[in-house]
Amino acid sequence: MSPLLLLLSLLVLSVAGFLIGQRKALNLAGSVGGTSRLHSLPVYYGALTALWCCLPAFFMFLIWLGFEQSIITALMVADLPDEVRALPPARLNVLINDIRSLASGNIVSGEITPLMRNAAAQYISLKGIGQMITSVIVLVAAVAGVLLVHRRIKPELRARNQVENVVMGLLVVCSTIAIFTTIGIVLSILYEAVRFFQQIPVTDFLFGLEWSPQMAIREDQVGSSGAFGAVPVFAGTILISAIAMFVAAPIGLMSAIFLSEYADRRLRAVAKPLLEILAGIPTVVYGFFAALVVAPMIRNSGAQLGIDVSSESALAAGLVMGVMIIPFVSSLSDDVINAVPQTLRDGAYSVGATRSETIMHVLIPAALPGIVGGLLLAVSRAIGETMIVVMAAGLSANLTANPLQAVTTVTVQIVTLLVGDQEFDSPKTLAAFALGLVLFFGTLFLNVIALTVVRKYRERYE
Amino acid sequence: MNKSTRKSAARSSSGRVKTIDIVNKGLKRRYGKEKRFRFYGLLSIIASAAFLAFLLTSIVSKGYSAFLQTYIKLDVPLEAGMLDKQNPGRSDFQGIIKEAIKDYYPGVTERQDKRELYSLFSSGAAFQLRDEVLNNPSREGSTISLWVLADDDVDMLMKGHIKREVPESQRRLSDKQLRWIERLEKDNRIEKRFNTTFFSAGDSREPELAGIWGAVKGSFYTMLVTLMLSFPIGIAAAVYLEEFAPKNLATDFIEVNINNLAAVPSIVFGLLGLAVFLNFFGMPRSTPLVGGIVLMLMTLPTIIIASRAALKAVPPSIREAALGVGSSKLQVVASHVLPLALPGMLTGTIIGMAQALGETAPLLMIGMVAFIVDIPGGFTDPSAVMPVQIYLWADSPERAFVERTSAAIMVLLAFLISMNAVAVVLRKRFERRW
Incomplete structure (x- = not known):
């Protein structure tokens, strides 16, 4: 399933979960004598079910989305022949990028070898398997969430408080995004800058009077040394x-x-x-x-x-x-x-x-x-x-x-x-x-x- | 006259210097200074206005001509056997067009001359013919009279950007080519029409085939991602900080962060996107998805600050009344405070989105500067956005791209102005003073 389709089905499941939870609460209310006997309004039982349906599943989805590429690439590289894997990291990276673009149907920088074609096919199949596994895990988690809450719905379940706690947690997470953005900026820039300063001394950078960043890529190339x-x-x-x-x-x-x-x-x-x-x-x-x-x-x-x-x-x-x-x-x-x-x-x-x-x-x-x-x-x-x-x-x-x-x-x-x-x-x-x-x-x-x-x-x- | 002034008048007659005299003596100079000061203030407003007028008129005067495009009428004889039987779409349309041009100018025989002659017509002419033939398959055997695109140099000549009077060596069209064009003019076979290509095509190296539709769609998808992420997150953050957050070090730190992020240069967000989203998470380059996320991070502070101001404007009595009838704190916010603050939040969001729509620098960092011909069809297709398209065209050397750049700017400004107008209307319509 493609990510967008998966998200849509998750949305549909959550709506279904909401209706199921609300219905169960209403049924319970009917048997115990009116909604006033319930701890919370029926809407909250529905909302609790929907939250349990979508939040854990969505979290898993995000984790997969974040690491999909690196996991699949690692698996694909492991399948490459040894002499290819022994290439220097820079060349290997170029090759991996080429295989990825080949797999997604884009233009490739060098010529296409059978090895690359195989690897691209491997990449596509791995990606397909990965997507399938994710889809199954996400959907199972969603359904399990609904069932779990459905069994717990009783008149004395403090649904409103639980929903409010979750919502409050979400609010806090949203408000900390500013902090994470700042941290992300500092760390990402600092990391690459430190790698730069390992090659060029800080004092040369800050106090040097000459700026011409064009470096010769090959040894024999004519050009400034940077x-x-x-x-x-x-x-x-x-x-x-x-x-x-x-x-x-x-x-x-x-x-x-x-x-x-x-x-x-x-x-x-x-x-x-x-x-x-x-x-x-x-x-x-x-x-x-x-x-x-x-x-x-x-x-x-x-x-x-x-x-x-x-x-x-x-x-x-x-x-x-x-x-x-x-x-x-x-x-x-x-x-x-x-x-x-x-x-x-x-x-x-x-x-x-x-x-x-x-x-x-x-x-x-x-x-x-x-x-x-x-x-x-x-x-x-x-x-x-x-x-x-x-x-x-x-x-x-x-x-x-x-x-x-x-x-x-x-x-x-x-x-x-x-x-x-x-x-x-x-x-x-x-x-x-x-x-x-x-x-x-x-x-x-x-x-x-x-x-x-x-x-x-x-x-x-x- | 009261006592003190009489006294001072008396003293003045005795010849000693009076304060009032000093004041009166300086009055003219001080009023002059006052006038000058006021004049400088007015002048600075006028300077801004003059610059704005200068900018807008120079862009409109450069760009309006791009909405018209020169077309040439060509009689294309479609003889039987010219089209590919099995696959009419793959026939040699370029060759058919060349034949048609040769028919119209029978005198041109030299190879060099022929090449110059063909270059008057756009390479898009063959595609036009192809569309025509595929839409009306029964036309084979007859002569189609088709208005085809002229090359951008011809277009520039017709619009007066290439002057006929200048010596041949200084103009991009030779004297021969001018004579051919004059013949077309005499036969009423060349005219300017509304430029539909500009609004329906993607980018192209040929100015007459380039359009902004690809960039508009790319901008649309990017803005959709930005809106879907930044609106809920921004409002949630604002609600937490304004309604629930305890006053402590942690929330202070969040606040400092938000205020500071609002002033961080936009290109730094591009560096973040490049290092984290592209290199670390391996998300696809040049796509609306990554562009939207980066712009979301950039506009979030704007939306949060505006939303907090909107929440602050809701009087406490509303909250107290709701609490008084037994609502929980979250219920108070969700069903009483939020609806009242929503217009203000929406205004802030629209202004933030307008900012994001015009933003270029961070998108350059995540590869949205690539040359992309295809019109994007989704969030993960490589695409350009409007400001980046403007940047790319502004860098192109062809004269015809200058007017297209200006026209694209006009379209972008139209979008921005209408977004801001919506925000103003929203504010006027729903603004409530308590």
Whole structure:
């Protein structure tokens, strides 16, 4: 049975279990004198039956789904001839991938040998057997669950409490997914990054000035030997983010001030949705726009002034990224400015300050922690932004502070290193995870500071 | 005039400097400053608006022409014996088309010229003929008059993106090809029609054969996975954290995690998907299933935060009343609090889904960037999604892909705007102030 069909039949069985449990409870109620003699409402007996039907079975299904591929692959590899299994791990992996794609009818990288064809047939049959066994186990578990609960249904069964306990457990599990996601991110990135640092020393990575990750795959191949000094990449990221913040911070902040302190209701009704649209435009659209319209525009105007501008200049990517961040800065600052108590404004007005003086000398100093927090979040957003820089910034790592030249960023490098064919033991691929590690902890650092500052600030005026 | 002002007026006549004078002297400067400040605020709003207008107009002006496509009318003589008897679908349609083109231009004999001539027509013309023949099997022996797709260079010429005035060496069509096209124009055999291919086809290397339907379906399946996972999980998490969770270190930790995940760069979720779902669990690459799960993890914080705000807005009196008539805590939430908070939760979910629909970076990491021609039919078929399709087309060098990219952006923006409009309507319609 295919997984989808299996899930559907599980659903049908659960509904049946619900009806069976409810019916049994109603029958019992009839014999003991009304539903009020039951501990719980009949619905709960039905729900308990359905839960016992689907939860254990679904759990088994998930376990199989998680380990299906590795178990089947292990079994298939065990059946391969000895001389094939003696291949170096990298070659063996390529072969296994080819057999898998052959089995699923996809394109294979090399030529198809009889050995591979046999192995693919073996793979398919193993997969079929595995699916059959799972289907039987899952369905048996489901039916067994129904029967088990059905026998236990008595008027004094505390069905509601049991159902509520299970539901509560599910709620807790759902709310811990955020923790597991974080753990998953940290562990997966750390694991691959550590493998990278086993081949390239950490100090070379963090302080090296040369970045050219193209490694020669074969010994005799002409090409660079690969250099993994990430300083130019970090510098490029900082340059582009700085340009973006140079655009976004003043414009975003002034928009927020204008909207919350000056604008009348009509203007606000127009301007707020406008900023929301700007925030809702996908970054790939900004990237397309930056590469196709803004970059040539900057290049042409540079040419007219006699300045040589790269067609992938940091300026184009930074400017467009800045525009993307404007609504982010503006909405965060808006919240913060609105949280400043009215009494502070009134106090300033009463001593004769103009509006702009009130804003500059009272509101902004009072809101400063919140504004700084918001700006830090915006910086973290700019550092992590991917599509705009992938489409509009360069690939070559230049160590320069000139915004008219092409620079590359952490996210661009991650994308270029990981898109396409990957080998999971070459430093080239693993370098992406090392960069990811820096990116994750860099933004985490900014976020934690920003969120703490903002929270502290909120508490001050609440 | 009261006493104090009279006193100060008296003092001013005696020649000493008064505070009011200092104030008055500075007033003009201060008002000017005030005006300038206000002007800067207005200017920054105008700057945002101008940029938005610039972006939208440049995309629409580049993209609207992609909704039309140039077609050429070709008279195809289907002589008996041209079609494969056993298997008409496998006849040499390419050859038949070439014959038809040769019939129309009898003067072209040189090999090089012939090749240039054939390149005016799309390679999709043969498929059009095939469909026509298979749908009407009785046409053999007669001449079919068929509007076939023109090549993308011809299309660009007709739309004015390739200029006829520029010297031959700087344009993608030779002078000869221009003369052939002029003949077609004179005979009214070339015209622009609504581009159905764009809305019905999958990706292709040939711009005139490329469409967004494959990407739209891929996006649909991906969003379905995301919605089915993130909506129940997000609401469950929000309900637990808002209604049941005790205030302790563990729940604080969960909260910090959620707030932080909301600010983690999206590409990091892609790295997670690559390392865990693809490499560790061995799930299939480039599929809506994995894409949906990764986007679910990414949108979950948004949905949880919005749902918690919606739950918070339900007044405690509702809960107390339900508890008072003997409901259990879970019954209170399930039958009283949740229905009241649901519109707010739905709004948050739709906004989260709109975010996920426009997201590209994490999907690049899990291989959804592959060139996929087939239209996906399920959750485990390799597929593209709309933003990735835009990214792929934006990278293609052909001029005709620029307008198709812009058109695809217009379609994507239309989806996003309608989703946000639904969210706004939902909020307006069901918003309740207690």
